Amino acid sequence: MKWNNIIAIGILVSAYAVSAIRFATLQLQIRRTAADRDDAERVIRVTHWQLEPGFREAMQWAIDEYNALPHVQAANVRVEQLAITERVYNQFMNVHLISGTAPDIATRGMTRLIQGNNVARFYTPLSEYIGDPNPYNAPELLSPDLPPELAEFLSTASWRDTFLDGMLGGYDRLLNDYYAIPVSNFGSLRLFYNQTYLQDVKAFALSAVQAIPQPDWVQGLWLRGEGQQATGYLPDTPALRAWLANDSAPDTLGQLIFYCEAVQAFAREHDLPFLVPISGSNYDPSNLAFLYKPIFLSHFTEEVKLLPGEGLRHIQSLAAWEAGRWSFDSPPYYAFLDFAQKVSRYFPRGFLGLDREQAQRRFILGNAAIISSGAWDASGIFLGAAGRDREEDRFEVVVTRPPMAIEGERWHEYLPMNRTEASFTTGVPLAINQKTPHFRWALDFLKFMSSQPINQEFSRRANWLPAIAGAEPTDFMRPFMPEPEGIPGNLSISLQTAGGGLQNVYTGALKLLMTGDIDRQEFRERIERFLANPRVGMQSLWIRDLQRNLDASRARDRTVSVEEYRVLFHDDDAARTRLHSLFLTSLNNDKGLPAIWLWRTFNGDEPFPSFD
Amino acid sequence: MRIFVHRIFRPALRWCVGLGLIIGLSGCSKPPDREDLARQGLEAVEFFDFPTGLNKLLPIQADWPEDDPQWLEITYALALSAWHASPPRAEWMELAESLFTLIAEREGDSTVGLTARMNLARMAEISDFPGDEPDYETARRIYTEIIESQDGTDLAMQAGLRLANLKAFTFTEDGARAAIALILDQLERMPDTEWASVAWQYIGDIYINFLNDRSAALAAYEQAYERGFANVARTDLYLWRMGQFAEELDRQAEALHWYRKIVAEHPRSIFGTWAHQYMTRLARTLEEPTELPPPPDPLDVL
Numbered sequence: 034m035k036w037n038n039i040i041a042i043g044i045l046v047s048a049y050a051v052s053a054i055r056f057a058t059l060q061l062q063i064r065r066t067a068a069d070r071d072d073a074e075r076v077i078r079v080t081h082w083q084l085e086p087g088f089r090e091a092m093q094w095a096i097d098e099y100n101a102l103p104h105v106q107a108a109n110v111r112v113e114q115l116a117i118t119e120r121v122y123n124q125f126m127n128v129h130l131i132s133g134t135a136p137d138i139a140t141r142g143m144t145r146l147i148q149g150n151n152v153a154r155f156y157t158p159l160s161e162y163i164g165d166p167n168p169y170n171a172p173e174l175l176s177p178d179l180p181p182e183l184a185e186f187l188s189t190a191s192w193r194d195t196f197l198d199g200m201l202g203g204y205d206r207l208l209n210d211y212y213a214i215p216v217s218n219f220g221s222l223r224l225f226y227n228q229t230y231l232q233d234v235k236a237f238a239l240s241a242v243q244a245i246p247q248p249d250w251v252q253g254l255w256l257r258g259e260g261q262q263a264t265g266y267l268p269d270t271p272a273l274r275a276w277l278a279n280d281s282a283p284d285t286l287g288q289l290i291f292y293c294e295a296v297q298a299f300a301r302e303h304d305l306p307f308l309v310p311i312s313g314s315n316y317d318p319s320n321l322a323f324l325y326k327p328i329f330l331s332h333f334t335e336e337v338k339l340l341p342g343e344g345l346r347h348i349q350s351l352a353a354w355e356a357g358r359w360s361f362d363s364p365p366y367y368a369f370l371d372f373a374q375k376v377s378r379y380f381p382r383g384f385l386g387l388d389r390e391q392a393q394r395r396f397i398l399g400n401a402a403i404i405s406s407g408a409w410d411a412s413g414i415f416l417g418a419a420g421r422d423r424e425e426d427r428f429e430v431v432v433t434r435p436p437m438a439i440e441g442e443r444w445h446e447y448l449p450m451n452r453t454e455a456s457f458t459t460g461v462p463l464a465i466n467q468k469t470p471h472f473r474w475a476l477d478f479l480k481f482m483s484s485q486p487i488n489q490e491f492s493r494r495a496n497w498l499p500a501i502a503g504a505e506p507t508d509f510m511r512p513f514m515p516e517p518e519g520i521p522g523n524l525s526i527s528l529q530t531a532g533g534g535l536q537n538v539y540t541g542a543l544k545l546l547m548t549g550d551i552d553r554q555e556f557r558e559r560i561e562r563f564l565a566n567p568r569v570g571m572q573s574l575w576i577r578d579l580q581r582n583l584d585a586s587r588a589r590d591r592t593v594s595v596e597e598y599r600v601l602f603h604d605d606d607a608a609r610t611r612l613h614s615l616f617l618t619s620l621n622n623d624k625g626l627p628a629i630w631l632w633r634t635f636n637g638d639e640p641f642p643s644f645d
Numbered sequence: 646m647r648i649f650v651h652r653i654f655r656p657a658l659r660w661c662v663g664l665g666l667i668i669g670l671s672g673c674s675k676p677p678d679r680e681d682l683a684r685q686g687l688e689a690v691e692f693f694d695f696p697t698g699l700n701k702l703l704p705i706q707a708d709w710p711e712d713d714p715q716w717l718e719i720t721y722a723l724a725l726s727a728w729h730a731s732p733p734r735a736e737w738m739e740l741a742e743s744l745f746t747l748i749a750e751r752e753g754d755s756t757v758g759l760t761a762r763m764n765l766a767r768m769a770e771i772s773d774f775p776g777d778e779p780d781y782e783t784a785r786r787i788y789t790e791i792i793e794s795q796d797g798t799d800l801a802m803q804a805g806l807r808l809a810n811l812k813a814f815t816f817t818e819d820g821a822r823a824a825i826a827l828i829l830d831q832l833e834r835m836p837d838t839e840w841a842s843v844a845w846q847y848i849g850d851i852y853i854n855f856l857n858d859r860s861a862a863l864a865a866y867e868q869a870y871e872r873g874f875a876n877v878a879r880t881d882l883y884l885w886r887m888g889q890f891a892e893e894l895d896r897q898a899e900a901l902h903w904y905r906k907i908v909a910e911h912p913r914s915i916f917g918t919w920a921h922q923y924m925t926r927l928a929r930t931l932e933e934p935t936e937l938p939p940p941p942d943p944l945d946v947l
Contacts, residue, residue, distance in 0.1 A: 341889035
């Protein structure tokens with residue numbers, strides 16, 4: 034036997050021995066703790082994938098506070114945090130949930146396996162625990178500066194009602210129950226501006242506007258003509274000049290376009306070859322076109338025959354397209370593609386090759402005047418901008434909601450209002466593993482995390498938004514709080530959600546259009562060619578939609594059966610109430626009804642597509 | 646080299662194999678008794694884990710004494726597991742059918758017995774796997790029997806709603822009208838049933854989805870609203886729909902009433918801004934000045 038073989042076998046044997054010993058130790062530990070012996074330490078493990086700066090430290094602070102509570106120490110309970118990158122979270126949770134070794138508490142989501150009815154197989158339903166007040170919101174524990182009425186509410190209301198969204202972030206619509214306790218709030222998408230550039234570029238732009246004659250780049254911005262023949266983006270008005278004289282961020286879309294052009298001219302003038310107006314990347318939130326797309330494409334409700342109160346599904350959009358009720362040349366679609374082409378010229382060259390971190394770094398390094406993202410990136414951006422090595426490189430960050438076009442500006446008719454953020458849901462939903470031997474303590478820890486004073490301090494330390502009423506965010510996080518004013522966000526034509534091949538073809542074509550690799554006609558032809566394909570096109574999409582509806586209907590039947598079982602054998606009143614709602618949903622969505630109804634709406638008595 | 650193999654490697658290998666065996670065997674404990682299996686099976690069904698329910702309950706159900714108080718629950722849970730275990734298989738469906746039939750015969754007109762019959766109808770109505778043709782006739786027959794034998798009960802209403810659904814599913818005007826007539830007849834017999842809200846809301850949905858009759862749909866939704874919509878989470882969507890229908894029917898004051906409800910009572914509604922705008926516009930058209938609520942604030946939990 035050769036030495037290298039022996040070494041290899043030796044390593045294998047050692048690895049086996051180590052894992053066998055580790056396995057035995059863990060088994061012993063699990064058995065001992067499962068038995069809940071009084072002298073055994075009970076360890077509650079909390080897993081999440083939030084690796085953004087500040088989050089883990091804030092979570093650790095909350096954990097330390099909890100571990101230091103007298104009754105927690107007396108019970109020999111200790112909470113531990115296990116942060117896992119989102120790249121492997123899916124695999125980690127799948128393996129451990131199925132093998133029964135998953136952490137006691139874990140962020141729900143990020144796994145395609147543990148969804149639908151499977152959520153109920155692995156996580157504990159929490160309805161019966163959320164109706165009572167949260168004991169950690171007792172009056173003596175609340176922040177002392179709370180208005181008395183709010184303090185009274187927090188200490189007496191049900192735990193569920195103390196959440197800003199009524200705990201909807203933990204609610205599972207399919208299972209009709211609460212399966213997680215959210216502890217934060219993702220907030221909404223916003224534009225981040227480099228304040229230094231706002232001052233310098235606007236001063237530069239004001240002098241350009243006041244010059245006689247105005248430079249070409251300024252003259253090209255003034256709106257002339259109408260509809261698809263229009264050139265320019267906004268009129269030269271006293272309001273625009275007044276805005277240029279201060280250092281505030283753009284209030285209108287016309288001003289935003291103006292500002293981006295000014296940044297490009299400023300970069301040329303000052304020989305700043307790396308400076309771009311917007312730090313776009315392949316990360317969708319950083320792509321301004323995607324931010325405005327749902328508003329541009331929400332003007333088809335008549336064409337798609339949408340019933341008031343309903344949300345628009347991709348198949349309904351496509352059914353109307355197939356029936357010739359709209360096309361990719363329809364004015365709102367044309368306007369959106371026009372906008373997408375325009376705005377992508379403000380991104381760095383090769384932006385599709387850049388990722389989220391690279392986009393953020395470009396902004397922090399002062400090589401972009403604007404970046405768009407959500408509250409989850411705010412901490413990294415703020416800390417990065419304020420933490421540059423050289424003091425002269427540091428800058429303040431201004432945050433605003435994406436501005437809309439006002440009357441007299443290009444695209445005004447398509448961008449009347451932002452999307453409403455009224456129906457926001459709280460985030461980081463922490464679910465309790467059904468196999469945990471320490472359910473009572475896991476629940477207790479989540480009550481602690483979601484109490485007003487702890488959630489407030491946790492959010493401040495993490496620089497995230499709170500999930501609980503009365504928990505105040507830090508000043509610089511306030512701009513991310515949900516803004517209720519706006520149009521419903523579910524009325525937009527969205528082929529990106531179609532799934533399968535269409536999603537890839539559509540997204541690919543749109544990105545190529547934005548990079549200038551294809552024109553509008555090629556964009557349209559690529560999608561139309563795909564939709565006309567009998568194997569993967571419209572016919573396949575109809576069949577897929579019907580199957581999806583049938584599967585959902587079947588899954589709902591399972592839920593109805595379990596609720597009936599709970600009513601019959603456990604006399605569960607809550608299940609009885611949930612049954613009513615489920616039954617109605619079942620009636621309206623039975624046997625693939627939504628797909629069939631939609632087909633008949635646009636195609637009458639024609640037979641439903643099939644591969645036969 | 647030889648010394649290494651004989652004195653170190655082989656003993657180490659023996660030691661590891663021995664350790665592995667000890668650990669492996671330590672994992673083997675005595676097989677669970679039937680009470681344990683029953684508990685685990687019932688718990689699995691409650692948590693939608695039907696394959697486990699099937700695995701745990703199938704070995705014990707047949708031998709479980711029928712006069713034992715737990716027999717009924719174990720048999721019912723096993724039937725549910727066989728029906729819903731994924732992927733569905735013909736033999737499991739047959740098992741589920743035989744168990745539900747057994748329960749229905751044994752329990753007669755008790756709630757459990759009738760629910761078992763409803764499940765039999767439902768199994769006939771839907772296709773569970775390729776080649777499993779729906780048997781609407783059997784479903785209709787069972788629903789009709791329950792409606793007739795249980796007149797005025799909640800189960801009769803549930804059977805009525807399922808039967809109405811089958812009628813509407815014909816996509817004919819006659820079918821839709823027959824569905825509505827059936828539910829209205831049921832409501833007349835039991836106006837105070839706790840299923841009335843579901844029934845009225847479903848009537849409204851049939852009017853709009855199958856007959857495009859907005860006036861009749863609005864009237865039905867009003868009845869459902871008075872009783873509280875069955876799907877509370879979608880109340881604001883229905884209120885928006887009602888406001889829109891009322892405006893289309895030129896009933897401005899009524900439309901304003903529904904928009905006002907969205908603004909005042911559903912601050913988290915996605916229709917809040919529109920409802921506030923429409924409400925304000927409609928209020929200007931009224932002769933009598935009316936006080937309007939402020940724009941909704943979803944962050945105000947009080």
